[in-house]
Amino acid sequence: MASAPAVTAAPRSVSPTWLRFKDALRRHPTAIAGAVVLLAMIALAVAAPWLGTVDPQAVSPVKRLKPPFGEYWFGTDMLGRDVYSRVVYGARVSLTVGLAVALASTLAGLAIGLVTGFIRWADALVMRVMDGLMSIPPVLLAIALMALTKASLENVVFAITLSEIPRVVRLVRSLVLSLREQPFVEAAMAAGTSIARTLVRHILPNTVAPLLVQGTYICASAMITESILSFLGAGTPPNIPSWGNIMAEARSLFQIAAYLILFPGVCLSLTVLAVNLLGDGLRDALDPRLARRM
Amino acid sequence: MLGSEALVTTLLQVHELRKYFPVKKDFFGRGTAKVHAVDGVSFSIAAGETLGLVGESGCGKSTAGKTILRLIDPTSGTIEWCGRRIEALGRAAMHPVRRELQVVFQDPYSSLNPRLRARDIVAEPLRNYESLSEAQMREHVAFLFEKVGLRADQMVRYPHEFSGGQRQRLGIARALAVRPKLIICDEPVSALDVSVQAQVINLLVDLQAEFGVSYLFVAHDLAVVEHISHRVAVMYLGKIVELTDKRSLFRNPQHPYTEALLSAVPVPDPKAKRKRIILQGDVPSPVTPPPGCRFHTRCPYAEARCRAEEPAMKEVRPGHSVACHLR
Structure with missing residues (x-):
């Protein structure tokens, strides 16, 4: 009969996802470090106007190429603009692109992946299109898309999202294909549950x-792709400071003012590293083969 | 127990059911080899009856169960449910039938969605067939919990907070929720400890007495089948080789394979001296089943005829059918 000890063991029932999540963070200090750095960067981007910054676009030719750690923390560039202000405001672009692409490509990929995983004929059709998209290097695809449209932040997000979608679709499709063979999905079918409801209730969760893990990797790679695009002049328009185009503008002055590349470069590396650490932690924690103690 | 009643209604009638799975495909995607998982199986189940379906791993007993549930489409043959053929029904037409034909799965871990609370798992079939208010739903689920020996305060828990036996009770409660006429039990106790097995078997027997539900009880353990079944069908390599009531099967087995199976059942008496029939060799591949009688490669009594001619099921006594040339 029902065993008594089990009752006292867990007086309140919590969702297994949340339990594993909490457990994960406790056991992965690097993931916490990543999360902290990422949150700090987000705070920096949000609070940019109140962090002692000046207008990142204000030009002052008399004060051009001032070295860092003097009057200007990060120095000034060849037009006399404050690099510190430009880097802090640049965080907005990188984080916006990273998060927007991660969210958009995950949602779009999820929707397409669920359909392809469950409907045979759609699968053959959609996956060939996805294979086609995947055969083009993501950066090249994004450059091609940017060449077709005018430079703006929305178009950058769109171009990178489009090149990331196939990877999400592949992941979701493979998940759905394995989940639909799970006995609990068979049980739902036997219980008379409709396909739509099975998808929402049993497959999706x-x-x-x-x-979530894939999303963090996409976020990191989208930030790098945005920088590459900006560096190549095919990304964020020059009037918006982004880490990529600060580095792009500074590359000709690299030998006399290396700090111009150093600061945005360090910020980009740090943010990407933070996102990847967070993703690794989540993967270790949420992968049942690596860590399931229940 | 059964048959003495004047009117026995047949719930399920399966005739010459076949299910082949393609295993190899040629360049054009056409199947060139097939696993003969279920190869011409016929039986029937009456209301309130339990039919045990036994055989070793890979003989097609689970596939037969899933094909009847239409979780897998049959290759050929007919499935008649309450006089109506259901083997070719579409999803929508099958919907009302599923209400009367439920299932309990083998693995109590993977057959429950880890992200749903116990009450939602049990209430799932109810939501599909009844429009109840939340309060009525809760009341009904609590009733089901009590019926399968779980407590109502466990309703809010997640599957990982239950033991294997408790999880299988949840599976049974889910199957029972819409008051089906037949529950296909696909090895419901083979993943459980022996002591828990007995509890679950007794629960199934009690529920049958209370609700009059029929079972198709798929198992590979003869002791379990002996306890719960009224009639037993023995399967070997996709075919039923013997079908009879429990008593004659255990006292007077007719097929050499059944004999060998029964001699392998452990007896809890260390001094008991029994003749063990040790079968030679392995089960032939279901991709290329042997010609003639499928058991001839391992049968101690096999003759020339067994290798050439496939034996048909024939009644040796009323209600006792065997597929063997020698009987």
Whole structure:
């Protein structure tokens, strides 16, 4: 009969996802470090106007190429603009692109992946299109898309999202293909549950954990792609400071003012590292083969 | 127990059911080899009856169960449910039938969605077939919990907070929720400890007495089948080789394979001297089943005829059918 000790063991029932999440963070200090750095960067981007910054676009030719750690923390560039202000405001672009691309490509990929995983004929069709998209290097695809449209932040997000979608679709499709063979999905079918409801109730919640991990990697790679695009002059328009185009503008002055590349470069590396550490921690924690103690 | 009643209604009638799985595909995607998982199986189940379906791993007993549930489409043959053929029904037409035909799965871990609370798992079939208010739903689920020996305060828990036996009770409660006429039990106790097995089997027997539900009880353990079944069908390599009531099967087995199976059942008496029939060799591949009688490669009594001619099921006594040339 029902065993008594089990009752006292867990007086309140919490969702297994949340339990594993908490457990994960406790056991992965690097993930916490990543989360802290990422949150700090987000705070920096949000609070940019109140962090002792000046107008990042204000030009002052008399004060050009001042070295860092003097009057200007990060020095000034060849037009006399304050690099510190430009880097802090640049965080807005990188984080916006990273998070927006991660969110958009995950949602779009999820929707397409769920359909392809469950409907045979759609699968063959959509996956060939996705294979086609995947055969083009993501940066090249984004450059091609940017060449077709005018430079703006929205177009950058769109171009990078489009090149990231196939990877999410592949992941979701493989998850759905394995989940639909799970006995609890068979049980739902036997219980008379419709396909739509089975997808929402049984398949979707079980794709969240791996998608979260994939989302962090996409966020990191989108920030790098944005910088590459800006560096090549095919990304964020020059009137918006982004880490990529600060580095792009400074590359000709690299030998006399290396700090111009150093500061945005360090910020980009740090943010990407933070996001990746967070993603690794989540993956270790949410992967049942690596860490399931229940 | 059964058959003495004047009117026995047949719930399920399966005739010459076949399910082949393609295993190899040629360049054009056409199947060139097939696993003969279920190869011409016929039986029937009456209301309130338990039919045990036994055989070793890979003989097709689970596939037969899933095909009847239409979780897998049959290759050929007919499935008649309450006089109506259901083997070719579409999803929508099958919907009302599923209400009467439920299932309990083998693995109590993977057959429950880890992200749903116990009450939502049990209430799932109810939501699909009844429009109840939340309060009524809760009341009904609490009733089901009590019926399967769980407490109502466990309703809010997640599957990982239950033991294996408790999880299988949840599976049974889910199957029972819409008051089905037949529950297909696909090895419901083979993943459980022996002591827990007995509890679950007794629960199934009690529920049958209370609700009059029929079972198709798939198992590989003869002791378990002996306890719960009224009739037993023995399967070997996709075919039923013997089908009879429990008593004659255990006292007077007719097929050499059944004999060998029964001799392998452990007896809890260390001094008991029994003749063990040790079968030679392995089960042939279901991709290329042997010609003639499928058991001839391992049968101690096999003759020339067994290798050439496939034996048909024939009644040796009323209600006792065997597929063997020698009987």
